[in-house]
Amino acid sequence: MSEENCTHNCDSCGENCSSRKVNPADFIEKPNAMSKIKKVIGVVSGKGGVGKSMVTSMLAVLLNRRGSHTAILDADVTGPSIPKAFGLKQKAMGSEFGLLPVKTNTGIDVMSVNLLLEDETAPVVWRGPVIANTVKQFWTDVIWTDVDYLFVDMPPGTGDVPLTVFQSIPLDGIVIVTSPQELVSMIVAKAVNMAKMMNVPIIGIVENMSYVKCPDCGKIISIFGESHVEEIAAKFGLKVLCRCPVDPELAKNCDVGLVELANAPWLEAAADAVEKQ
Numbered sequence: 001m002s003e004e005n006c007t008h009n010c011d012s013c014g015e016n017c018s019s020r021k022v023n024p025a026d027f028i029e030k031p032n033a034m035s036k037i038k039k040v041i042g043v044v045s046g047k048g049g050v051g052k053s054m055v056t057s058m059l060a061v062l063l064n065r066r067g068s069h070t071a072i073l074d075a076d077v078t079g080p081s082i083p084k085a086f087g088l089k090q091k092a093m094g095s096e097f098g099l100l101p102v103k104t105n106t107g108i109d110v111m112s113v114n115l116l117l118e119d120e121t122a123p124v125v126w127r128g129p130v131i132a133n134t135v136k137q138f139w140t141d142v143i144w145t146d147v148d149y150l151f152v153d154m155p156p157g158t159g160d161v162p163l164t165v166f167q168s169i170p171l172d173g174i175v176i177v178t179s180p181q182e183l184v185s186m187i188v189a190k191a192v193n194m195a196k197m198m199n200v201p202i203i204g205i206v207e208n209m210s211y212v213k214c215p216d217c218g219k220i221i222s223i224f225g226e227s228h229v230e231e232i233a234a235k236f237g238l239k240v241l242c243r244c245p246v247d248p249e250l251a252k253n254c255d256v257g258l259v260e261l262a263n264a265p266w267l268e269a270a271a272d273a274v275e276k277q
């Protein structure tokens with residue numbers, strides 16, 4: 001790294017000095033030559049457990065029900081929950097041209113590290129670069145055939161791995177998933193900055209586990225306190241796509257591999273926004 005030899009024209013100068021301007025497009029990887037994908041949508045969250053995989057799964061299910069061919073790239077390598085939500089037991093196969101995703105009962109294509117590991121309960125104790133490379137390969141080596149919407153269940157947070165994923169996969173938009181007990185303002189600010197750096201539009205925010213509806217009297221109870229998502233979204237000029245309640249029926253469907261049978265009417269508005277993207 002030498003500032004001395006820098007010509008201050010990054011297009012022609014080979015020096016990797018501190019004044020080098022980074023073009024997000026420089027890091028984008030090419031998909032498999034046989035892939036055909038219309039839109040790539042990232043689903044992000046500030047931390048694990050807020051329902052990012054549930055939102056990813058349900059968006060794929062809802063748009064699939066509307067007649068689109070949807071797919072899920074499970075980039076949450078250390079906490080892959082997509083195969084379990086869809087009850088996928090079979091392993092992914094390969095051909096000489098690339099890896100083939102596994103099809104769910106309703107025809108959604110899925111690729112996840114759990115579809116490749118011998119023992120799906122074995123913890124993935126890989127270092128960041130290996131994890132990031134695995135995700136890149138899910139983009140470069142998997143044959144995604146005639147996909148209208150490919151949803152990427154992003155690794156949680158804004159650390160090294162999500163950043164690499166952000167840089168390598170050309171996202172057409174992101175959906176931010178938050179929950180009321182999170183430090184929402186900080187998380188949204190981080191996601192907004194990351195998206196800006198990569199020139200990726202933010203479709204909007206989904207607030208999950210917002211409230212509980214009493215099954216007897218229908219009263220709405222804000223178990224985590226009053227939501228501030230509207231104010232925070234307004235501060236960053238973003239849209240709140242929907243607020244999802246804690247729904248035991250949905251949790252059960254996700255846990256027993258029947259997410260395709262679940263009803264999540266609140267997420268229809270988020271699906272509308274993805275379709276408009």
Ligand SMILES: Nc1ncnc2c1ncn2[C@@H]1O[C@H](COP(=O)(O)OP(=O)(O)OP(=O)(O)O)[C@@H](O)[C@H]1O
Nearest residue numbers: 048049050051052053054079081245246247251254
């Ligand atoms: N609105 C909801 N109502 C009831 N249960 C929910 C809801 N959203 C998510 N869950 C449940 O909460 C748990 C965590 O959700 P999920 O796996 O989608 O979170 P995540 O943010 O992807 O976490 P991780 O990054 O750790 O995988 C799951 O058991 C899921 O079924």
